[in-house]
Each structure stands twice: as structure tokens, then as C-alpha cells.
Amino acid sequence: MTSLINVETLLDTMAEEIKAVMAQRGISDPVLVGIRTGGVWLAEYLHKKLGLREALGELDISFYRDDFTRIGLNPTVRPSRLPFETEDRHIILVDDVVMSGRTIRAAMNELFDYGRPASIILAALVDVGARELPIQPDVVGRRIQLEPDQQVKLRGPDDLRLELRQKNATTSGP
């Protein structure tokens, strides 16, 4: 349970990098969407930092997971909330940890059910590699190489911190 890195410092750098990507692509008025739960905490911080006009969007990808037939429905699913039209909008999608890329695929599938966005920028606090799909974040706070028995977890919502911990076999339920 070691606290690794100062999350806010990473987010400050990420906000600057997001601005750079926006400038490079000529994007001026994006909307921000966080993936529950960790991605939403980070998006709240970035939302203030970027001074965006519209409220933050929250995505719960439980209905879009590709492992429903294996692990079933998340019992704590909450409604997604996108308080804006996504059609033709530039979206900044925020997640805490990118690994296989499956969460991002599910999130993009869900976003497209609200409308056809003009573009999506993916920002992730941590990239641990181990990709299984051709999905790459545009902005990464920190790349971490995990040992096979390690996992990284964002704690919050107050006092955001990253925890690197040993995988515990008993935490995975049916």
C-alpha cells in the first residue's frame, strides 16, 4: 500500500499536454467525459484546470463490457450522465489506468450511442502497457511497468493517490 506519486502534479502536466494536443488539432471547445469511478475524479480536476464551459460528463460502461458472459452484470451500475449533445463535438475521454484497452473500447462504443463525436482525445493517468487492443492514449500521466503480481489502483475522491499493491486472489469475486 505504498503511495507512489503525487497525482495532482501529474494532472497539472496532463492538462498542459491536453492543451497542446488541442492546439495541434485546432480544437477550441471540447467537452470532458470521465469513466467511472476513477476517471471521473480525475476529470473533475482537469475540468477546473482546463476551465471548460460545459459540465462534466460521466460514463458508466457496465452495460458495454465485453466480459458480461464471463463475469456478469456489475451490481453497482449507475446511470451514465452526459449533460450535453455529443454529436459533432470534440470529446476528451479520461480514465485512471489503461491496460488491455477493453474499457476504452466499451467507453467509445457507449459514446457513439449518444451521437457521432467529431473526435476523441484519450487521456489516462497511468499506462501500464499490457495492451490487448490497438488503442493508445494521446496523453499519459505516467507509464508504469508492473510485475506480474502487481496492480495499480487510484484512491479517492478526496486526496487522490495511486497505490501499487500485490494482486490478491481473494478480491476477485464470481
Added chain:
Amino acid sequence: MSSSAPEHAASAPQCLQLNRFGQLRHFLSIEGLSRELLTEILDTADSFIEVGARSIKKVPLLRGKTVVNLFFEPSTRTRSTFELAAKRLSADVLNMDIRTSSTSKGESLLDMLRNMEAMASDMFVVRHAQSGAPHFIAQSVTPNVAVINAGDGRHAHPTQAMLDMLTIRQHKGSFENLTVAIIGDILHSRVARSQIQALRALGTPEVRVIAPNTLLPAEVERLGVKVYRDLKQGLKDVDVVMTLRLQKERMESALLPSEAEFYRLYGLSAEKLRWAKPDAIVMHPGPINRGVEIDSEVADSPQSVILNQVTNGIAVRMAVMSMAMSGQMAEMAASQEVRP
């Protein structure tokens, strides 16, 4: 198949509706389900309401699954909301209207189920005039098929009760401080029975039934309700007024003198509704007999949440179907692990 018998015998006695992890695998009755599980159904339904507000009202949860609507009794709204719910979960849906199918040619129920199973169905949604038919089907189907009760005889209509609970929670926040009155033909109503069980399980402190003696089941108090024969007394301080459909054939069986008499004593008019709390909501499971159990003026008033009930019906059915499918798959995975 033969190897599954000793496993069943070995497993601890459990409710037919739940798998070994306590998750829903069939949805047959409110009876025996915990407050936590009912709340999980309502919370999941809340998320599906949001899906229904999108431009694309579909999620991929049950993609590739086959849902068969087995309706042995006519129904328009329940069948169509089940169909829409399954389609919004991306399932393939087969609607079997049994009155026009082969059971009228003498095929037995079990034969028909075997045929449906052979078509690789994953879920049966069952409406039957006989109490207990969905239980019987759940016990008889191959273990991977989930069964949802869409109303059986006088016994239960659990998805109707849960959509009512969702509607109440939306308007009143929670159940802890509510007084709820159910008016009308409690005796023949599977809706009322399930409503009472759901309201009690979710912690409603006071549930009342208001009806003439002839339309009350014997020992109805044992369900945990207060009985009123007088509408005015029964509606005093009530937060939620649930009306029931009066089935016209009951009149013919001499349980009631006449429709007009029922309306005079128990029909909900705007004037009588004033006996309840000013912010009371009015519900009806449909289809409405306007001017018998409820006046048009009340059914179409701002206090009426009857159309919210219909919208919520889709979300609740999506929740129950995805949860049962999920629980059924977890059970299958677990039983394969134990198998040598």
C-alpha cells in the same frame, strides 16, 4: 444431464430464484427476495432509464441471446414492454402467442418447452392463467435457461410490482416514511399480492388495503397490511394511492352488486382523492376501466403517474432480464468448475 442430479441434491437448499451466490437467476415472485436484492433491481433499472433517454436506446448486454415470450394469456402492454426491453438489451426475441400455437393442437407444455430449448433459447418470459406455471417451467427447463414471471394466475406479477416500486421511489425518494393504500379487487389480483410483498420487503411502514369483504382474501392481515372497508378512512394521510383493475367477470360471479355500486363506494374520483395527502400520487397497473375503479379526471391529473409506470416498466424489465441472465451464467460457470 444425468450428472447434474447428484449436484442438485448436494447443494444446500436454496430458493429456486437464486443461484449459489445469492444472485437472481429466475424472477418468479417477490416472496423470499431480500431488500438488498430488490434495491439492486431498482438501482439497475435507474441506469436503464438513462439508456431509454438516449438517441440510440440500446445496449449490447444480451447480444446473441434469445428471449422467448411465452404468453398463454392475452396481454398487450406487458408483452410489448418485455419485447422492447429484450430488444433494447440487443437480444433476439421470439413472441409465442400460445392460443394460436401448437398447444391448441394438443402438444403438452413440456413438449413445447423442449422444442423452445432446442432452438437454443436463453430466457423464457412466461404469462399463464394458472398460478405456479412459471415455477413449474423454471423447475423443468434445462439449467441454463432463465425464467421470468410475467404474471401467473392470482399468484404473482413481480415485474409489475417492481415497476410500481421504481415509480414510488422516483416520486417519494424512499419507502421508510410512506403510507400506501391499495384499493379494489385484492382477492383476485396477482398485482396486489406482489405489490404488498415488495412494499413490505422495502420497508414501507404502513400498507393498507381498501376493499369490500367479498374482494379480500381470507386472513389478508397476515400479509402485513391494515384492512379498511371505508375509502374515506382508508385514504386518510396516504402518500401513494394504488388502484387496481376491476375485472368485469367478477361482477357476473356475484361478488359485487354492480359496477356502479363499486364506483360509488371505491371508485377514485377527484373529490375522493382529496381525502389522501395533497401530494399523494395515483397509480394504476392498466388497462384502466375509466369510470369504474378510477375517474378520467384523476387518471389524467398531475397526481397521476400511470404513464411513468409504463416507461419504468421497460427499464425494470431490462434490469431483471440482465440480472437473471447474469446470475444464470455465473451459476453455469460455477457448476462446470465443480464437475470432475
